[in-house]
Amino acid sequence: MSLKIKDLPEENLFTKGHTACPGCGGAIMAKIAMKVFGKNTCAYFPANCLLVFGGTYPLNAFKVPYLHVLFENSAVCAAGIKRALNKLGKEDVNVVAFAGDGGTADIGIQALSGAAERNEDIIYICYDNEAYMNTGIQRSGSTPFGAWTTTTPVGSKIAGKERFKKDVPRIMIAHDVPYVATASISYPLDLLKKLEKVKNMKGFRYLQIFAPCPTGWRLDPSKTVEIGKLAVESGMWTLYEFENGKMTINKKPKMIPVREYLKPQGRFRHLTDEQIDILQELVKKKWERDLAMAESTH
Amino acid sequence: MMRMVTGNYAVAYGALLSRVDLIAAYPITPQTFIVEHASEFVNDGLLDAEFMRVESEHSAMSACVAASATGVRAFTATASQGLALMHEVLFIAGAGHLPIVMPVVNRTVASPIGIWAEHNDTMPQRDTGWMQVYCEDNQEVLDMVIQAYKIAENKKVLLPIMVNLDAFILSHTVEPVNFPEQSKVDKFLPRYKPEHVHLSPDDPMTVGSFAPPEYIQEVRYQTEESMLNAKKVIQEVNDEFAKMFGRNYHGMVEEYRTEGADAILVTIGTVTSTAREVIDEYRAKGKKVGLVKLRFFRPFPIEQFIDIAKRTKAIGVYDRSISFGSGGPSFIEVKSAIYGHTSIPMINFLAGLGGRDVMSDDIELMLDKTLEAAKTGKVEKDVVWIGTRGVTP
Numbered sequence: 001m002s003l004k005i006k007d008l009p010e011e012n013l014f015t016k017g018h019t020a021c022p023g024c025g026g027a028i029m030a031k032i033a034m035k036v037f038g039k040n041t042c043a044y045f046p047a048n049c050l051l052v053f054g055g056t057y058p059l060n061a062f063k064v065p066y067l068h069v070l071f072e073n074s075a076v077c078a079a080g081i082k083r084a085l086n087k088l089g090k091e092d093v094n095v096v097a098f099a100g101d102g103g104t105a106d107i108g109i110q111a112l113s114g115a116a117e118r119n120e121d122i123i124y125i126c127y128d129n130e131a132y133m134n135t136g137i138q139r140s141g142s143t144p145f146g147a148w149t150t151t152t153p154v155g156s157k158i159a160g161k162e163r164f165k166k167d168v169p170r171i172m173i174a175h176d177v178p179y180v181a182t183a184s185i186s187y188p189l190d191l192l193k194k195l196e197k198v199k200n201m202k203g204f205r206y207l208q209i210f211a212p213c214p215t216g217w218r219l220d221p222s223k224t225v226e227i228g229k230l231a232v233e234s235g236m237w238t239l240y241e242f243e244n245g246k247m248t249i250n251k252k253p254k255m256i257p258v259r260e261y262l263k264p265q266g267r268f269r270h271l272t273d274e275q276i277d278i279l280q281e282l283v284k285k286k287w288e289r290d291l292a293m294a295e296s297t298h
Numbered sequence: 299m300m301r302m303v304t305g306n307y308a309v310a311y312g313a314l315l316s317r318v319d320l321i322a323a324y325p326i327t328p329q330t331f332i333v334e335h336a337s338e339f340v341n342d343g344l345l346d347a348e349f350m351r352v353e354s355e356h357s358a359m360s361a362c363v364a365a366s367a368t369g370v371r372a373f374t375a376t377a378s379q380g381l382a383l384m385h386e387v388l389f390i391a392g393a394g395h396l397p398i399v400m401p402v403v404n405r406t407v408a409s410p411i412g413i414w415a416e417h418n419d420t421m422p423q424r425d426t427g428w429m430q431v432y433c434e435d436n437q438e439v440l441d442m443v444i445q446a447y448k449i450a451e452n453k454k455v456l457l458p459i460m461v462n463l464d465a466f467i468l469s470h471t472v473e474p475v476n477f478p479e480q481s482k483v484d485k486f487l488p489r490y491k492p493e494h495v496h497l498s499p500d501d502p503m504t505v506g507s508f509a510p511p512e513y514i515q516e517v518r519y520q521t522e523e524s525m526l527n528a529k530k531v532i533q534e535v536n537d538e539f540a541k542m543f544g545r546n547y548h549g550m551v552e553e554y555r556t557e558g559a560d561a562i563l564v565t566i567g568t569v570t571s572t573a574r575e576v577i578d579e580y581r582a583k584g585k586k587v588g589l590v591k592l593r594f595f596r597p598f599p600i601e602q603f604i605d606i607a608k609r610t611k612a613i614g615v616y617d618r619s620i621s622f623g624s625g626g627p628s629f630i631e632v633k634s635a636i637y638g639h640t641s642i643p644m645i646n647f648l649a650g651l652g653g654r655d656v657m658s659d660d661i662e663l664m665l666d667k668t669l670e671a672a673k674t675g676k677v678e679k680d681v682v683w684i685g686t687r688g689v690t691p
Contacts, residue, residue: 039499040499041499042368042497042498042499044364051508052508055504055507055508056507056508056509056510057504057507057508057509057510057513058507058513060504060507062504063502064499064502065496065497065498065499065501065502065503065504065505066497066504066505067364067367067368067497067505067506068505068506068507068508069360069363069364069387069390069506070360070386070387070390072356073356073357073360073387076322076350076352076357076360076361076364077360077361077363077364078364079350079361079364080320080322080350080360080361080362080363080364080365080368081364081365081367081368081497083320083348083350083361083365084319084320084348084364084365084366084368084369084370084372084497085368085497085498086348087319087320087347087348087365087370088368088369088370088498090498093498093499110353110354110356110357111353111354111356111357111360113353114352114353114354114357117353118350118351118352
């Protein structure tokens with residue numbers, strides 16, 4: 001039986017008082033994830049929004065023990081905690097790293113790849129808001145094509161990001177770890193199912209959760225969930241799982257025009273028709289590729 | 299039991315005797331054999347430890363920090379570039395009061411790339427909150443790994459420590475080493491049971507919280523306080539070890555034939571052994587010279603040097619590394635320590651950089667120049683480069 005929203009405990013282990021921006025997708029992710037993982041959990045946070053809005057000493061919104069060491073070593077620090085807990089006879093504790101997309105796709109990818117290759121017994125969550133939001137909206141490897149950020153400004157010569165979003169889940173699939181999945185805060189039932197699954201598995205588990213950032217995306221903060229749905233419906237973000245060598249698509253995109261997804265976001269306001277066409281073409285190719293992979297592994 | 303082993307084997311065996319809980323390491327010449335021996339100990343069931351064969355030194359230190367914060371005894375070893383790569387993580391262990399022990403096989407840091415002995419890997423780590431001890435032979439290496447845990451885990455200290463050994467001169471050289479019995483080591487070094495830090499759902503604790511300026515200065519003070527406390531603890535652990543195992547390293551520094559010396563040479567690392575021989579020859583000729591072996595660089599033996607300086611007429615300090623634009627790190631520290639207590643002349647000798655051999659002739663030159671300074675009360679040059687092409691010492 002799969003977990004339903006009403007099955008979740010009342011108590012929040014990521015509790016009120018945190019200082020996230022209104023409509024923060026990361027905060028929604030943390031709240032849901034902590035409800036599923038429960039008290040028997042140790043968390044790791046790199047230098048990211050979650051660490052800062054989750055608690056500035058002596059305040060703290062997390063009711064589980066957590067460690068912060070640095071930015072680029074989330075995977076290995078989580079693994080170090082897990083190995084030490086094993087040595088202390090506490091093998092049943094969930095150890096979860098919560099890193100952003102910059103801390104995962106860019107600076108953290110070496111430690112991530114190493115931990116995955118060693119099949120460290122940890123859960124690694126990348127909450128993807130497609131830029132370095134904590135430091136002020138700078139582009140990351142996970143920023144999509146065309147997006148405005150403070151380091152891909154809309155200039156008269158170059159406007160927005162010139163390269164495409166790095167596909168980290170596909171990199172993780174190449175590691176042949178027990179579990180890789182994509183999810184979104186806008187699809188809570190699918191997210192719950194995946195969180196529950198990783199909680200009850202062993203070995204290296206990677207979950208990349210689409211978590212819109214209204215502040216960085218120049219989006220109305222009441223539209224966080226809506227924009228996440230448009231991302232999936234347009235095919236900009238695909239929901240799938242890779243488990244035991246098999247890839248399963250969890251939601252077939254409706255393939256609404258990407259323009260519908262881009263329109264509410266100030267970060268894409270400047271896009272020309274040609275740039276939108278490039279994105280539309282990219283979405284098509286990505287979907288065909290994901291589908292072919294899903295079919296070929298079954 | 300006496301065995302013929304390399305410095306690297308002595309390090310790995312020291313970790314085994316210390317019953318480390320977790321090893322995280324990445325291979326780098328000339329440290330590789332430490333990781334290999336430790337792997338054998340674990341795979342042969344001689345050492346019950348989690349072993350993380352990580353993908354970089356940055357991750358090795360990160361894993362040790364995380365494991366130590368969780369509450370276990372952590373161990374790693376590195377050299378040169380590997381230590382430089384760890385630099386960022388070292389600060390976390392120091393300020394976090396995590397008693398990690400890390401032998402460092404001192405190797406030159408590029409450029410040019412080289413693999414031989416130089417102290418320009420560890421000296422720049424001075425301000426990271428790690429204690430540092432430099433060894434002279436493989437027996438000292440083994441003994442100091444064990445002592446290091448005892449010092450680091452002392453409640454008044456709780457700081458990480460580097461146990462330093464010169465590349466190849468110790469790491470790859472076979473020497474007779476007395477292996478202590480496990481039962482005696484267990485008595486000397488009980489299991490690690492931290493009270494100040496742990497990660498456990500039974501008793502949630504935040505480790506490494508984001509902190510505003512209202513709190514950080516106090517954290518700095520606490521690290522300094524621990525470092526100062528370590529001075530006494532180092533001596534206590536030294537004395538307890540000497541009593542139990544019969545080998546006395548004299549704590550922060552060791553004095554050798556300093557009685558009535560007009561000139562004293564301060565050495566660090568393996569050069570000390572060569573210097574002992576030369577001191578003996580000079581003493582046999584009636585020349586009043588003595589030797590101070592600088593063991594701990596952090597905390598620095600300030601009080602010991604004030605005392606030593608008051609008993610002699612000139613001090614020469616040998617360094618195997620340079621702080622460009624200022625001088626050798628040990629020289630700078632000794633000079634700073636004795637300032638205001640005496641005005642005797644001091645000279646810095648730089649030799650053996652990049653792993654070049656330091657011969658007895660070189661030591662003679664150091665002693666002659668220091669004796670001259672003792673006689674005249676003056677020095678020509680503060681920093682003297684020995685054996686450098688195109689440079690007159």
